[in-house]
Amino acid sequence: MMRVGLKWKIAAWCAALLLVTQAGGLLLFGEIGRSSAHDDAREELQTGHRVFDRMLRERTGQLTQAARVLSADYGFREALLSGDRDTITSALANHGGRISADLMLLLALDESVIASSPFDPGSTPDRLHQLIEQARRSSTQDGGGFAVVSGSLYQVVVVPVMAPLPVAWVVMGFGVDQRLMNELKGVTGLEVSFVRLGAEQPGWKLVSSTLAEPLQSELLQRVPASSIRVEPVTLSLSGHDYVSRLHAIDAGGQEQVGAVLQLSLDRALAPWQRLYREWAGLSLLGMLVALLASAFMGRSIASPVVRLAEFARRVESGEYGKPPTVARGDEIGQLADAFVHMTGTIASREARITELAYYDALTGLPNRAYFAERLDEYIREAGARSASVAVVSLDLDRFKMVNDTLGHDFGDLLLKEVARRLREALRNVRDQVARLGGDEFAVLLPDADARQALGVASRIAEAINQPMNLDGQVVDVSASMGVSACPEQGVSGRDLMRQADIAMYLAKRHNSVAEIYDPRHQDQNVERLSLLSELRKAVERDELVLYFQPKVSTQPDRVHHVEALVRWIHPTRGFVPPFEFIPFAEQTGYIKAITLWVMNAAVRQCGQWLANGLEVNVSLNISARDLLNPDLPAVFADMLRQHACPARLITLEITESAVLDDPLRALANLQALRDTGCALSIDDYGTGYSSLSYLRQMPVSEMKIDRSFVMHLLDNPNDEIIVRSTIELAHNMGLKVTAEGVESEEVLERLRALGCDLAQGYLISKPIPADALERWFRDSRWAQSPDAAPAPAVRPSTGAALVTAD
Incomplete structure (x- = not known):
């Protein structure tokens, strides 16, 4: 790739700045021009719309005047009363011809057709019935529309023939055709399209338009389906x-007639576009x-920089010589001086x-970098010899506790000792033992398969487990420790390391010394990640539900x-069992979100x-x-206020081991929760690291005996002793x-x-x-037993939930 010189970069930057300035101004000017063109077009459209309305009113007035003259004609009324159809038809044709009317009808009082010109419509359209009814209700007894x-x-217009009461109806009309469209366009200067919506077919139908043929079908697709009376909008056609x-001009029954008035923006934008090009x-x-x-x-700036760049390339290749002399007092001269000082220290560093x-x-x-390079090298060699290579990934257990308890300096001593023991245990593969970071180590075993590597892992465990x-x-x-091998589990160093880590974390969960990677472990991890993602969505979308298990007194x-x-x-x-997602949520920390959802739903x-x-x-x-979350008491109190729930009706259950992680913070939070007025209970008593010293400090009011002691209460005397002792201890401490x-x-x-x-x-x-549960309160023998209080009537309500793996 050809390099661009500094002088041309300077030129390019200057040109780019000018381009940005010019382009910004052009865009701004273009936006102003387009906005101005839009405003002018809208104003012209508004003027054309007023002219359009006036033309329609004038045509209606012309039809009304002609119809009234006809209905008042003495000869016409005589012919009507005498039933002279020829005279009637002639009069209709003559009066219609005077104003170039396209439709002339004479309707009887029952609205049937008596005579017509220039054609016979057969039956009377429903819309004419509506216009006649409109004329009857009108003070002028005239009606008009489409x-x-x-x-x-x-x-059309509808005018009664009076003698002196109405004896018939005269209907006169102008056709909505291309001739009318051209006339409207010539007067208004707009593109005019008439559309109608009828009961005989869905959607709008184009009656006539001044638009070109390809644009007419596009226009119909953009006319709103329900109503066409909206403010001016911009439509794109081809x-x-x-x-x-889009203007509604007539509506009756199931029929609507509208006119679409349009003005092209191309004409308004033409001067601005010419200016853009210039x-x-x-x-x-x-x-x-x-x-x-x-x-x-x-050019004057780039020349010394080029010489310095040539010197930098020589330094890159290991040639440390005297930098070029640049006799300048500006920043480039300072750069040359810096090169002089730099060459004196690069070699040692x-x-x-x-x-x-x-x-x-x-x-x-x-x-890690050295180990990864050697691992890839051994894999290539093993592939050429059809041999195998194994990796052991090692992570210390509870190292964080050592750091937190005894300090990081002591943790460093521990890591040094682990490294020494690894060297002693693996003297024959010393160069292949590496520290990857933190408390993670790895061992590279050439010409070893997974089973052999598992034996090495056992030897490592014996060395490390000594006090x-x-x-x-x-x-x-x-x-x-986790073990993976090539080619059994993978063919790249990255794959082997990832697979060994997966096996190592499985060993941690199983409390075993070492595990060999199994592809199923990867599938389980992917499944767990998928489950976590779906669990997040379930909480966010309120898809979890609460079940309730009654207790009887x-x-x-x-x-x-x-x-x-x-x-x-x-x-x-x-149904996803709680034991499948609650422990996973606790490991990932998402249990906090679930707990908040449960608390809010239950309250x-x-x-x-x-x-x-x-x-x-x-x-x-x-x-x-959750117990170590300092915001939990305030959040819980807000929930109680929001849902008008007395705190005395809520009992928060905690496990004994939850206090042991951070006793001071946990006990402080427990007291803050107790201050809200709720009750606290120790859950699964007897299964954790029980401590009477902490128990007496905890502001609890209840103790729950774990099911493992209750289920075999009658069969195992030791379980009965534990249950009896727990009950007596709790009662002596004032606990339920x-x-x-x-x-x-x-x-x-x-x-x-x-x-x-x-x-x-x-x-x-x-x-x-x-x-x-509400039905259980009403119907269950446990809820109604003599030993329990009778349940009051329950009105229907919705459910809530709790975080547990039960």
């Missing part, structure tokens, strides 16, 4: 713009002059840069208790129930991520107790005997929608 007679459109006014020519000439002048000016580019400064291991004594602090470290209680559970009915996947439902006379305590689950997973009458009776306050499970009810 009517279709024998398939042609006429401008690439030409017309300022158009200005463009001047702009081009100015740019050529500016280009030559700026090229001359740029180059070696250091090379080292930093391929090795990790902390551990001394090769870095480390760093700076007087003993820490236990483990790692998760073991003692008389007039308040209903339910737990709200989120459900997702996918439009194509069908709204609770408020609606209360407004309908039903008091229901609704429980909601709050995840660990709810038992989950109640699936038999015997378990429920035993819980009642142990003093449990609330029970929840499939024995009582599965999670159900809000409307089914």
